[in-house]
Amino acid sequence: MTTENLALSKAITRALHDEMTENPKVLALGEDIGKLGGVFRVTDGLQKEFGARRVMDTPLGEAGIIGTSVGMALRGYRPVPEIQFDGFVFPAFNQITTQLARLRGRTNGQYEIPVTIRLPYGGSVGAIEHHSESPEAYFAHTPGLRVVTPSSAHDAYWMLRASIQHPDPVIFMEPKRRYWLKGEVDFSDTDFNPFCAATLREGSDLTLVSYGPMVPTALAAAEAAREDGHDVEVIDLRSISPLDIETICASVAKTGRLVVAQEAYNFVSVASEISAAVTERCFYSLEAPVLRVGAFHTPYPVPRSEEEYVPGIDRILEAIDRSFAY
Amino acid sequence: MPAELTPEQSSGKIYPGVLPLLRIMDEEGAILEDGTFSPYVQDVGEAELKEAYRQMKVTRRFDDEATALQRQGQMSLWAPSRGQEAAQVGSAMGLLPQDYVVPSYREHALAFARGVEFTDLVKFFRGSETSPWDIKKHNFHPYTVVLAAQVPHAVGYAMALNFDRELEETTGEKQMGQGQFSASEENAQPAAVAVYFGDGSSTEGEIHESMVFAASYNAPVLFFVQNNQWAISVPFKTQSRVPLSTRAAGYGIEGLRVDGNDVLAVAAATRYAMKKIRSGEGPVLIEAETYRLGAHTTADDPTKYRTGEEENEYAQRDPLIRLEKYLRHNKLADESFFEGVDQEAQQVASEVRRVALVAEPAEYETNFDFAYAKPHTQTENDRRFYREYNAGFEEE
Known part of the structure; x- marks a missing residue:
């Protein structure tokens, strides 16, 4: 059997398992990832199978986790450190x-x-402060890093495997509110390229670009827009750095309109970069300005207010309407 | 403002756990016996001490030349090692070629002891190259400028050496890392890691995390802190109320406090520590108490924060003077030896000057090659722009 229906989190577990099986130099480390199996149980069962040396429960210290991972890599290992939550990555930022x-x-x-x-990220999980952040732009801004984020179980499996095998450092951002999203994983898709965007839905009127946890929201918005008579094309970036600007521009050349939807703050964001790059490259294809749908420029709010803050289907539809108003 | 600890702080009377200062050669070059540590340098004879002196003196001359080159506009910056030569050369006497050495950015004497050419080292501060030497051949990591950032790398590397041993036992295959030099003999002593930082760095959070990780995983790593009393303009007493070696106990590792201007004491402490580390007993912290006789870097003006009186006092304790006294008093070296070293030092300095004046960076385009291991769309787009932009000038 080459396909299996898995939750996104379990696809990640399987990818780690398969890489550790194939390469004795692959190892996982982080806070609570061993005995407990991680706070999201993503590494569940791995320590039992591979031992405490290869699936390490580390002391609490993000700079130490990433710093020692660098040292292990210098010595020929392929460490896969986990940062427990997006908001706790900053002690390791240096x-x-x-x-x-x-x-x-x-x-x-x-x-x-x-x-x-491995960095679980994003909001809409009802968590207290520092557990709902979207820090991808900080890393995408930095030369030398690659930043990828899956939106489905299949992508999660193959993107993590490709990331671990890659000679460059990769920030693998896991859309934590989609951890339980189930999907078919095709284990025969060995030519998978994680660094190009995927067109998830074809359309002729408007291009809607999204990534990570916002992708299912974008697909639902495209479905809703069809009722208004708009045929929306949906692109999942998968990779934020490098950014597959060619796929986006090819779509915009066809549709003439672009909306970018993300969970992160709009200001100086991935959506800002896409807006600028598309304006530079396909200015004459555009029927309307590129519009961004993202978080407001305030810190992530208390969880009981997050519905006001995280863009949902309606905020995307509003932007689609604005685009068609031009 | 005295940079030194008060006698009360050093005595352990107010703060328990302050370690005694290990000394084997005093400032007059007389030998002091230490029951635990002296045996570790019993085999250090005339040849080894003359070699230590040579490394220290040549480094001193090179260091002065580099400062002069900076003053003449030939270097972006220079961080003088003047005064710290015994701490560095002494510690190198305890290391093996298979050990991975992770410096901060002032370890010029250590670099020389590891076989790195000064003509390569100078390119770093000239601003021509970031890693001018063959890292894996010398097992000498590039200089790291962000203070303390290299220390967790050293710990991770040491943890990986433990992983290597486990893999070697289970697979029977020798682990080669990324191709770092390793000992070829069958019964070679196990490799370890030595990482260097200063009293300024010692307050960074990464030092704390590094020591916690190293202790928890029993990593074969030596933490070697050169306490040169000054973090640019801030004196040691602002960094700590007690000698830094006192902190080792808090991590459950052994700490050693050693006179950093005493090459024999530093060598003995390092050999003692490395023996322990190689035998699997985990990390050790050595604090070498020394003094930065020069400026922090050439961008600095020490007269603004410390007195000439203090500088003069420490100049009397120059590690080179001490070793020279020992060699002369014991008739191990005559005038011709010292003249020979000076001549060599002069030749090295001249060669450094010759190379520095012409050391230019590689073609700018190599930056696009090295940012990523595999092509990255945005980097490649910028490379294309760069080529086209320059080609535009060529056509004109």
Whole structure:
């Protein structure tokens, strides 16, 4: 059997399992990932199978987790550290941006630093402060890093495997509110390329670009827009850095309209970059300005207010309507 | 403002756990016996001490040349190692070629002891290259400028050496890392890691996390802190109320406090620590108490924060003077030896000057090659722009 119906989180577990089986140099480390199996149970069962040396419960210290991962990579290992929550990645920000991202360049390619950081991110899970952040732009802004984020179980499985096998450091951002989203994983899809965007729904009137946890919302918005007579094309970026701008531009050349939907703050964001890049490349194809749907420029609110804050179907539909008003 | 600890702080009377200062050669070059540590340098004879002196003196001359080059506009910056040569050369006497050495950015004497050419090292501060030497051949990591950021790397590397041992036992295959130099003999001593940082770095959070991780995983790593008394303009007493070696006990690892201007004491402490580390007993912290005789870097003006009186006092305790006294008093070296070293030092300095004046960066386009291991769309788009932009000038 080459396909299996799995929750997105279990597809990640399986990817880690399969990489650790195939390569003895792959190891996982992080807070509570061993005995407990991670706070989201993503690493459940792995320590039992691979032992405490390869699935390490670390002391609590994000800079230490990423810093020691860099050292292990220098010595030929492929560490897959987990940062427990998006909001706790910042103590490791120095290690990620000044060291992990730069060591290959600093050593003129004498070293490769194949570290894959697993980072559950995003909101709408009813959590208290610092458990609902979308920090992807900080990392995408940094040369030397790759930033990817799956939106389905199949993508999660193959994107994590490709990330671990990749010689560059990868920030693997897991859409935590979609962890329980089930989907078919095709285990024969060995040519999967995680660094190109996927067109999930074809349409002729407007291009809707999204990524990670917002993708199911974008698909639902496209479905709703059909009732208003708009044929919306939906693109899932999958990779934020590198950004597959060609796929987006090819779609915009066809539709003439672009809306980018994300959970992160709009200001200086992935959507901002896409807006600028599309304006530079296909200015004459555009029938309307590129519109961004994202979070307001305030810190993530208390969970009882997050519905006001995280863009949903209606905020995307409002932007689609605005685009057609031009 | 005295940078040194008060006698009360050093005595352990107010703060328990302050360690005694290990000394084996005093400032007059006389030998002090230490029951535990002296045996570790019993085999250090005339040849080894003359070699230590040579490494220290050549580094001193190189260091002065580099400062002069910076003053003449030939270097972006220079961080002088003047005064810290014994701490660095002494510690190198305890290391093996298979050990991975992770410096901060002032470890010039250590680099030399590891076989790195000064003509390569100078390119870093000239601003021509970030990693001018063959890292894996010398097992000498690039200089790290973000303070303390290299320390968890050293711990991770040491943890990985433990993983290597486990893999070697289960697979029977020798683990080669990313191709770092390893000992070829069958019964070679196990490799370990030595990481260097200063009293300024010691307050960074990454030092704390590094020591916790190293202790928890019993990582074969030596933490070697050169306490040179000054973090740019901030004196040691602002960094700590007690000697840094005192902190080791809090991590459940052994700490050693050693006179960093005493090359024999540093060598003995390092050999003692490395023996323990290699035998699987986990990390050790050595604090070498020394003094930065020069500026923090050439961008600095020490007269604004410390007195000439203090500088003069420490100049009397120069590690080179001490070792020279020992070599002369014991008639291990005559005038021709010192003249020979000076000549070599002068030659090295001249060669450094010659290379520095012409050391230019690689073609800018190599930056696009090294940012990523595999092509990245945005980097490749920028490369294309860069080529077209430059081609536009060529056509004109």
